[in-house]
Amino acid sequence: MKPARTSRGVLNRNRYLGFAAPSVMVMFAIMIFPLGYAVYYSLFAYKLGREPTFVGLGNYVNLLTDRGFIGAVRFSIVFTLVTMIAQVVLGMAIALLMENVGRSRKLLSILIYLPYFISATASGIIFRWIFMSDWGLLSQVLSVFHISSPSWFDDPNWAQLAVVLVEIWQNTPFAVIIFYAGLQAVSSDQMEAAAIDGAGAWRRLWHVTIPNLRHLIILVITIRYMDAFRIYDRIAVMTGGGPGDATESVSLFAYRTAFTNLHLGKGCAAGVLILIMLAIPVSALLKLMRNAEAD
Amino acid sequence: MKRITSAVAGFAVLITLTACGDEQPQTEGTNESAAPVTLHLLSHTYASLEYYAGQLEAKAPEGVTVEAEMTNYSDWQEKMRLNLASGSDSYDITYITPQDVAEFAANGWLEPLDDFVEKYRDEYDFDDIPEYLWEAYSYEGHIYGIPSHQWAMILFYRTDLFDESGLDVPETLGQLVDTAKSMTADGRSGITLTLAAADMLMVTYQSFLTATGGWFWDDAYKPQFSSEASLTAIDYIMDLYEYTPADSSTYTNNEAVVAMGQDLATMALLQTTRSSAMDDPEQSIVVGKVGFASAPSLTVGGPSAAIWNTAGYSIPKDSAQDKELIFRTIANATDKQSSAGGVESSMPCRESVLTEDLLDGRSDYAAAWKAIQSGATLRPTIPEFGEIMEISMTALSSVITGQAEARTAMEQVDKEVEAVLKDAGYYN
Amino acid sequence: MNSDRHKLMRRASLAGLIGVAAISVIPFYYVFTIASKTPAEAFSASFQVFYKITWDNFRQLWVDDNFLDYFVNSMIVTAASMIVSVPLATLAAYGLIRHESRFSNRLLNSMLALRMFPPMLLLIPYFLLADTLHLTDTYTILVLIIVASNQPFAVWLMRGFLITLPKELDEAARIDGCGLIKTVTHVILPLSMPGIGTAAIFTFLLSYNEYLFALVLTGKKTMTLTVAVGKYAAEELIYWCTNAAGVVSIIAPICVVMVLLQKWLVKGLTAGAVKG
Known part of the structure; x- marks a missing residue:
């Protein structure tokens, strides 16, 4: 819906762009150099302190045939999908429960949001202690009920489950906050109309509530997707990527390549590939959101 | 509303000005006799390293203050690499291990210490530190670090x-x-x-x-x-x-x-x-x-x-301070007296401190010494x-x-x- | 009969929420016990629920290590980040919504690129930037980078709120004689206050917990709390308990801030979020 093309109209529109100028300038000024630097050096074989040698797409070819990189991508994709779906479903469920409760909501909600307030590193350390055999909290609690705790860190599958669980624990509140607010705005008229029409609680949920929250769901999915895919701190602290490389995410791989193996160029190339792997689905999700808003 | 906006803007400006005002020159003149000098240390941390950082602070030469920044190992490595690679002069003394000596010296980031070691050999009794330790801190024939403990x-x-x-x-x-x-x-x-x-x-x-x-x-x-x-x-x-x-x-x-x-x-x-x-x-x-x-x-x-293994201290090549002064600061903190005081938390490097008496009293050091002599590897x-x-x-x-x-x-x-x-x- | 079902649903919901709250809180209880015990007690194979609280670890942080200095640094960086980031994002969101073109859409989308790149690979260029400009160990560079990293999300968030404000509002203000600036300050901003509160809270969390860039860009003068606690990440058993005390010390102010701002949070998203 474009405003009329009077000379005054065009002038006014550009002033709006002026409002965005400071933010955009800060963003791109701080963004362009680092991203440019990374993309530039991704085309070189570069060890910090030595002379870089141009290798063109060599790093990229290397990565796409690197077993470690492919394994990391596979793990990251599964990790992202599982945690994303869990956070959306749990977030919605908790938000709905909060709808049904009266005054106790205030205290309970702060407690429920707590996990989101600490850093990923902090949650990593805490849960490493919790999951540790023998003296960890979980193992001791389970032994009270005579259940033997699995070796969370020795077994690749349990280790993967552990990092997934902590991610869900820490970031579900993000979804809860957003969904709960969204629920406040679902028109009570629509809800009443549905109730009068005889729709039960489940029907109302499925046909009225969720469709109205469609684009918030997509927003949460988009943000969580980008963040879960790039996870680094918590896994580095909790499992170090182990056992073996069972929990090595793509960011962990990129970090090791760049800073432990000292292949800076290859690490930057991994970063660029990660960006591409995120840009494609995110653009699709954003398009979906715009379509949802247009309705 | 307007008042709030201008108050906010004013506050933002104030913060920025304060931040800019906080930039002071990190290092001062290289005049070793007159002007007071601050040396900046970046180090990993555990009991023994805390002790030696304390020694650096306490036994700094006249007119020298040592400011210690302690972090964990991977953060130390990350931060030191970035500073060294960019030629920054933020740090004058760094914690070092033989493995890091190799990487840093290979990139030309560390100051060779051979001349100073020769010059001060008698004053600090560097012969008291066995050859195998000096070798650990050497790269391509040059010494790049002073050992503190092992x-x-x-x-x-x-x-x-x-x-x-x-x-x-x-x-x-x-x-x-x-x-x-x-x-x-x-x-x-x-x-x-x-x-x-x-x-x-x-x-x-x-x-x-x-x-x-x-x-x-x-x-x-x-x-x-x-x-x-x-x-x-x-x-x-x-x-x-x-x-x-x-x-x-x-x-x-x-x-x-x-x-x-x-x-x-x-x-x-x-x-x-x-x-x-x-x-x-x-x-x-x-x-x-x-x-x-x-x-x-x-x-x-x-x-x-x-x-x-062993840990010690090195001097970044791009430090703006007088290298000999930094050397003496490190040598003071790793001399016989400091070494003896550090025995509580780690095995000393100096033979004169690693005596029979000490080994009798510390069975863990005795066991370690036996291992080192029987072929423990670095x-x-x-x-x-x-x-x-x-x-x-x-x-x-x-x-x-x-x-x-x-x-x-x-x-x-x-x-x-x-x-x-x-x-x-x-x-x- | 309907009200009985209602009551049942309320009770069940309450029970469910209490369960969720318990799962959220128990790890915090655990880390507090580790922070207030000696290592021998904290990592014992027989966990003691009742024990004598030791404040040594907290004393180590707050007294011996001068944590107040680091706390002040964190507060300065966080406050500055919030003060700069939120207005910038609000104005940008408003401008890009009203500008309404494919260009502004493309701009909005491309902003997210920064959030798609592994942050640790940006360490070196950011450090080089800071070093060249002689801004290492200053608040300025850290605030700048935090603001820039936060803008994409903040702009998108404010966009979500402002997009529900109809254009008629602008026109009404215009008719009443307000210029563009006045429209923004007198009409738009007051209505988007709740959204601003939300963006402020997310900015607060982001900059307060910032570690990676704070590590390499700060030195003795500007070291933030998170970096100072990071010193205790590993190499001594005692450090584990000190680290736990650090985690508890870091989260305490957040809880206070959140309790105060919680009113805003709900109202904020409520007013702005969805289409009716």
Whole structure:
């Protein structure tokens, strides 16, 4: 819906762009150099302190045939999908429960949001202690009920489950906050109309509530997707990527390549590939959101 | 509304101005006699390093103040690398290990200290520090660091449990496995090892490799991870793994110290830097019950399953301060008096401090000294070793946790490591 | 009968929420016990629920290590980040919504690129930038980078709120004689206050917990709390307990801030979020 093309109209529109100028300038000024630097050096074989040698797409070819990189991508994709779906479903469920409760909501909600307030590193350390055999909290609690705790860190599958669980624990509140607010705005008229029409609680949920929250769901999915895919701190602290490389995410791989193996160029190339792997689905999700808003 | 907006804007401007105003020159003149000088230290931290940082601060020469910034190892490495690579003069003294000396010196980031060592040889009695230590801090014939302390892997064991059972402290690897097996009882493992990839696992792997007489590569730098010696070492580790606490594959020093100190393990293969924790009632419930011995060898009399390592201080080449002044500051903090004072928390480097008396009083240092003399090895100091460690230990971790078979995995490691060394020009 | 079902649903919901709250809180209880015990007690194979609290670890942080200095640094960086980031994002969101073109859409989308790149690979270029401009160990560079990293999310968040404000509002203000600036300050801003509160809270969390860039860009003068606590990440058993005390010390102010701002949070998202 474009405003009329009077000379005054065009002038006014550009002033709006002026409002965005400071933010955009800060963003791109701080963004362009680092991203440019990374993309530039991704085309070189570069060890910090030595002379870089141009290798063109060599790093990229290397990565796409690197077993470690492919394994990391596979793990990251599964990790992202599982945690994303869990956070959306749990977030919605908790938000709905909060709808049904009266005054106790205030205290309970702060407690429920707590996990989101600490850093990923902090949650990593805490849960490493919790999951540790023998003296960890979980193992001791389970032994009270005579259940033997699995070796969370020795077994690749349990280790993967552990990092997934902590991610869900820490970031579900993000979804809860957003969904709960969204629920406040679902028109009570629509809800009443549905109730009068005889729709039960489940029907109302499925046909009225969720469709109205469609684009918030997509927003949460988009943000969580980008963040879960790039996870680094918590896994580095909790499992170090182990056992073996069972929990090595793509960011962990990129970090090791760049800073432990000292292949800076290859690490930057991994970063660029990660960006591409995120840009494609995110653009699709954003398009979906715009379509949802247009309705 | 308007007032709030202008107040906010004003506040923002104020903050920015304050921030800009906070920029003061980091270092002052290089006039060593008159103007006061501040030297900035960046260091890793544990008990011994805290002690020596304190010594740097306390024994700085006239007119010199040392400001210490302590972090954990990986943050130290990250931050120091960035500063050195960009030629920044933010730090004048840095904590250093032989492995980091190799990487930094290879990039031309450290100040060579040969001339100063010569000049001050008598004043600080540098001959008191054995040759093998000076060599550890050298790269291509030049010295780049001053040693402060050292340590080695030794066997920790529960004197009370051994007395009870009547078993002897194991002297060979075979005996170690048998003892670990018989000592494994309800709620208590026979032994605890540090097996977290990559750094701690390398410490353990290299220790066993030392005992079986193997090495990472042969004289032509061809990788030997699938050699018989290496596979034997791995076999012993896997045999012992059976008798370690659950989750051992992720154990770092702290977890192993907890296992030993909480009566969850009978023996441990750990560094001397952790021995004092055993007798600290705030850290352990087995005070007075832990003894120390040299780690077992393959056969009686052979090299102990031990590595040794050391830490010291270096001078960044781009520091803007007078290098000789910095050298003297470091030398003061690592002289005989400081070394003697640091004995509590770590093994000294100076022979005059590492006396018979000391060894009599500290069985852990005695065990370590024995290991060092019998052939304990130092982690390789080639710049490529970080990558080699990553490749090999990730694979070994998979082997230990049953995700891969030892021989095939190590043969694959040999191939990959060979490619790394080839790229780095070792085969020309 | 309907009200009985209602009551049942309320009770069940309450029970469910209490369960969720318990799962959220128990790890915090655990880390507090580790922070207030000696290592021998904290990592014991027989966990003691009742024990004598030791304040040594907290004393180590707050007294011996001068944590107040680091706390002040964190507060300065966080406050500055919030003060700069939120207005910038609000104006940008408003401008881009009203500008309404494919260009502004493309701009909005491309902003997210920064959030798609592994942050640790940006360490070196950021450090080089800071070093070249002689801004290492200053608040300025850290605030700048935090603001820039936060803008994409903040702009998108404010966009979500402002997009529900109809254009008629602008026109009404215009008719009443307000210029563009006045429209913004007198009409738009007051209505988007709740959204601003939300963006402020997310900015607060982001900059307060910032570690990676704070590590390499700060030195002795500007070191933030998170970096100072990071010193205790590993190498001594005692450090584990000190680290736990650090985690508890760091989260305490957040809880206070959140309790105060919680009113805003709900109202904020409520007013702005969805189409009716």
